[in-house]
Amino acid sequence: MFGGVNKACVTGVGNTEYRRKIDRPADVLAVEAVLAAAADAGIEPGEIDGIIPYPGHVGDDVIQAELSLSIRFRATIDMGGCGAVSGLGLASMAVLSGAARHVLLFRGLKGSSGARKADRPSFLPGQPFRRHLEYVYGMNTPAQRYAVLCQRYRHEYGLDRRTLGEIAIAARAHANLNPNAQMHGRELTMEEYLAGRLIADPYTLYDCCLETDGASAIIVSARNGARDIRILSVAEAQGVSPDDTSNREPFMDIGLTYAANRVWNDLGMGPEDMDAAMIYDCFTFELLHQLEEAGFAGHGKAAALIADGGIRLGGKLPVNPHGGMLSEAHQAGLNHVVEAVRQLRGECGVRQVENARLIAVSGWGQLGDGSFAVLGGRNV
């Protein structure tokens, strides 16, 4: 379907400010972002007739009640941070089939001022494995869970801490071109990076994404107007044994490996055709890992792409010019979609990727679920 002539489009994007602490509650923030997205799409909020919320956070019922929506299509994607990009596929199917005209995806999060990650309810699959085999050994956070992937990669391919440092510093440099980024105005040097306090070796403070108070929203429509950004292809997949990483074989296998391949095959395009990439950067290494699994670099080769400004604006493949989750905001990946749309419209000012026509976006959630999309601007 996604390879056919008719494409759904992202027609509206919106977000609140992103800060470490915002006094307004998450539902108020979500309403603000949704109204902004509707205004951006040039529709009345009441025209929204499809809704895909983020499980465990501000619910679809709240938005439906607040904005008096008549919802014809409702679905939940239980793939954690993967859902932002997976949702582009589901929303496309909904609007192309006629199930709905305008599908809303939104996030309203109090990630920073709410409970600490380890104290929040877990939505991970395989809960018995977590409780019987991991928590009893003091392993209960994403940082710890993904650090073991990074450690193994280091063993197999070698990995300089400075490569991870450049990922964090590039994100920060981009955030400093983005006034709404949570870390705007806060420079990060390699010296500071290397002195970061240990979280879960090899991850230190600066390898970990932000926690954010804020909200974001996008609207997907069966419309192809002048500012609308086409969803050219979307795929989602999971790694082998999606409920367990400890005995996954191959160990580095993730959903993106399969999802990206399907998108490239669907479009007859490859990584070299992309003008930029928005990569789900929950941790520095996961950005590197995904660059390789999506084919932007060979296995063990991403460090060369990352070196010498390769993933910065003006580099070979600008990655996350908004600052990503490492330095703009944690919106469970939806801010990556928002940024891709604004870049393809040419709205990004000093952080604009020159002549951006095609942008790849990745999603990551749970224990390596992956999603991948290519969005296209007007002149594609």
Next chain:
Amino acid sequence: MFELDQIQVPDLTDPNFIPFWEGTREHQLRIQKCCDCQMHRWPPRITCRSCHSTEVEWVSVEPKGTLFTYTIVGRPTAKGFSSVPYTVGFVTLDAVSNVRIIGNVVDVDPSVIRIGMALEGHFVTAGPNGEMTLIHWSPAENGA
């Protein structure tokens, strides 16, 4: 180093884990083995991922292996683990090379932990009333 009596005890009556916890209490590491295709598997599952048989037996294996990967936790996040750093490792069993067991790596300075090092499991009583027996891994006596 760990507050073993404060570690949260999972539901020990979960049928999928009863043979495992009974095993550790008897200082045995027991994992699953498919009765039909003889494939060992871990973590415990209802179905053999190789042949889809649901006939399963639990077998004792020697708690010896090599470190496959690990992390050194620097910020406390779990009850019973307030003292940092501590190490969580994934250990590939010598006897069953397709099975990895998660556990704490102890008796070794974190700075000298290396992937591939030989480890031996030993059994440690934990939980507020000593309800469960965990497996900790130390460098093997004749280790690499």
